[in-house]
Amino acid sequence: MDPALTDEEERFMKWLEEGDVTGHHAGDAPDLPAEWHKLRHNVDSLRDLLRANIPSAQEPPGSASFNDEVRQKLD
Amino acid sequence: MTRYRPRIYAMTLNLIRHEADARDIAQETFIRAWRAIGGFEGKACFFTWLYRITHNLCYDRHRARRFESEGEFDDSRGLPANALAANLPRATERPDDAMSRTELRKKISDAIDQLSPEHRAVILLKEIEGLSYGEIAEAVSCTIGTVMSRLFYARRRLQDLLREAAPNLKN
Numbered sequence: 001m002d003p004a005l006t007d008e009e010e011r012f013m014k015w016l017e018e019g020d021v022t023g024h025h026a027g028d029a030p031d032l033p034a035e036w037h038k039l040r041h042n043v044d045s046l047r048d049l050l051r052a053n054i055p056s057a058q059e060p061p062g063s064a065s066f067n068d069e070v071r072q073k074l075d
Numbered sequence: 076m077t078r079y080r081p082r083i084y085a086m087t088l089n090l091i092r093h094e095a096d097a098r099d100i101a102q103e104t105f106i107r108a109w110r111a112i113g114g115f116e117g118k119a120c121f122f123t124w125l126y127r128i129t130h131n132l133c134y135d136r137h138r139a140r141r142f143e144s145e146g147e148f149d150d151s152r153g154l155p156a157n158a159l160a161a162n163l164p165r166a167t168e169r170p171d172d173a174m175s176r177t178e179l180r181k182k183i184s185d186a187i188d189q190l191s192p193e194h195r196a197v198i199l200l201k202e203i204e205g206l207s208y209g210e211i212a213e214a215v216s217c218t219i220g221t222v223m224s225r226l227f228y229a230r231r232r233l234q235d236l237l238r239e240a241a242p243n244l245k246n
Binding site: 002003004005009010013014017020042043045046047049050051053054055056057058059060061062063066067069070073074 | 076077080081082084085086088089094097098101102105106109110179180183187198199202203204205207208220223224225226227228230233234237241243244
């Protein structure tokens, strides 16, 4: 089980999510730690790396018979 | 079913790393979804609801496999990197580029293998599927606080594991 996040780590995670949802980060907040931009860059780099190398969609082996097999199991 | 089949199969394969089991689980997901469709209230997005079924099935399968293979060779590991990358778009590459890309995919695959099932699920749902914290919490049946914590530590672990293979992942 992971340790609970500190208040600062939780704020950072919420800031990241805000950027993902709205498409921009609140970069002008006066209390924004400078390190957050660097950390966000690392998160973006990791995401780019994973998306370039892990498929989000892939047909299963025997995809032609897949749906029929499901229908037979439902009968 | 045809619309969601490639996403559900890919996600299942990424999670449990075993082609035959992933195919079985993808089929079982659609069977359970069909039987439970009356209970889908439309509060969550359909894929999130579907994924919740997949996640529960993967979790059960993972527990069963761990129980079966305690002290034995675990054949759910070691899925070839090209099995995961089979459907990725490919540009024309020189042989040495193709080799380094294959090696990189193998390293990423190995790194994902080293994550706990909980970390693997949140990383894949966030970074590959692009779900929000709330949608992930819905899909894996936990709180948003737990999603943030798992994601925070999963990213840190992956960055540590992949730093050598991908130098742009800085400290």
